[in-house]
Amino acid sequence: MPNESKYEADIASIRNMMERTSKFISLSGLSGVLAGVYALVGAGFVYFMLYFPRSPFGYRVETIQPLDTVMKLMGVALVVLVASIGTGLWLSSKKAQKAGVKIWSTSSRAMLVNLAVPIVSGGIFILILLMNGHYGVVAPTCLVFYGLGLINASPNLYDEIRYLGYSEIILGLISAALPGYGLLFWSLGFGVLHIVYGLLMFRKYDT
Amino acid sequence: MSNPFSKLDKVLEHSVRLQILSILVVNESFDFNSLKETLELSDGNLATHIKALEREKYILINKSFVGKKPNTRYRLSEKGRQAFKKHIDALEAIIKTQKQ
Numbered sequence: 001m002p003n004e005s006k007y008e009a010d011i012a013s014i015r016n017m018m019e020r021t022s023k024f025i026s027l028s029g030l031s032g033v034l035a036g037v038y039a040l041v042g043a044g045f046v047y048f049m050l051y052f053p054r055s056p057f058g059y060r061v062e063t064i065q066p067l068d069t070v071m072k073l074m075g076v077a078l079v080v081l082v083a084s085i086g087t088g089l090w091l092s093s094k095k096a097q098k099a100g101v102k103i104w105s106t107s108s109r110a111m112l113v114n115l116a117v118p119i120v121s122g123g124i125f126i127l128i129l130l131m132n133g134h135y136g137v138v139a140p141t142c143l144v145f146y147g148l149g150l151i152n153a154s155p156n157l158y159d160e161i162r163y164l165g166y167s168e169i170i171l172g173l174i175s176a177a178l179p180g181y182g183l184l185f186w187s188l189g190f191g192v193l194h195i196v197y198g199l200l201m202f203r204k205y206d207t
Numbered sequence: 208m209s210n211p212f213s214k215l216d217k218v219l220e221h222s223v224r225l226q227i228l229s230i231l232v233v234n235e236s237f238d239f240n241s242l243k244e245t246l247e248l249s250d251g252n253l254a255t256h257i258k259a260l261e262r263e264k265y266i267l268i269n270k271s272f273v274g275k276k277p278n279t280r281y282r283l284s285e286k287g288r289q290a291f292k293k294h295i296d297a298l299e300a301i302i303k304t305q306k307q
Contacts, residue, residue, distance in 0.1 A: 008302060009222070010225055011295075011302070014295070106241050110234075
């Protein structure tokens with residue numbers, strides 16, 4: 001029946017329009033995996049700078065750190081951040097190109113704004129913490145605000161991102177209760193979780 | 208049982224109009240140029256369909272300026288939302304009866 005295909009095509013085009021205009025579906029799962037790897041490399045670097053030869057699973061007791069250590073930590077974090085964003089942009093634009101869609105669209109703009117509000121607030125909050133010498137709660141604060149950003153941006157992304165957000169918040173709160181394990185939780189949240197969810201998304205959407 | 212075909216919305220039977228409403232269901236508002244790019248239509252073609260939706264009061268129009276450029280944004284009206292839902296329900300009913 002010619003009509004049947006017309007109505008089914010209508011339904012298919014509705015779904016297509018809804019997804020294409022509200023979701024940033026070009027996000028590459030592989031870039032999540034790589035972001036996780038960068039975070040683990042960064043954390044490894046920090047471990048050798050600060051903890052070695054003590055066990056990475058040990059509780060850190062000394063809290064007062066010289067300013068240049070803090071600056072070095074911020075430098076490592078910045079390198080990890082820039083490398084992750086760069087890889088994300090590169091792989092996502094490749095994916096968008098393959099699918100024949102634009103990476104800069106209404107949906108990607110909405111996603112970035114939703115992501116940026118909690119993350120920028122968190123970033124400023126962390127700078128204030130650092131200025132006041134509250135180094136112990138910086139890692140948990142990163143995790144919690146990052147999780148909030150992901151949840152806020154998840155309507156414009158895949159569902160998995162929302163669960164990643166919840167996981168980051170839970171991890172952040174546990175980490176806040178155990179401030180001496182900051183680096184360990186930071187590696188779990190930004191390294192391991194990114195790799196796990198990135199692989200999940202890669203298998204589901206990238207291939 | 209009533210005929211599901213009779214419940215189809217005459218205005219939305221055109222697939223471009225249906226697509227415009229689908230976009231507005233999930234986006235609070237959408238501007239003319241983005242609609243044009245997404246649907247890959249010419250200015251005139253899109254304007255015709257928008258006028259048809261406007262005439263039914265399915266969409267609301269908000270004209271403003273970004274710098275010197277006019278920026279026309281569209282929103283879904285409550286009437287449009289209900290018409291969209293009714294039309295999809297009818298589509299679903301038709302497909303179901305045809306599958307039997």
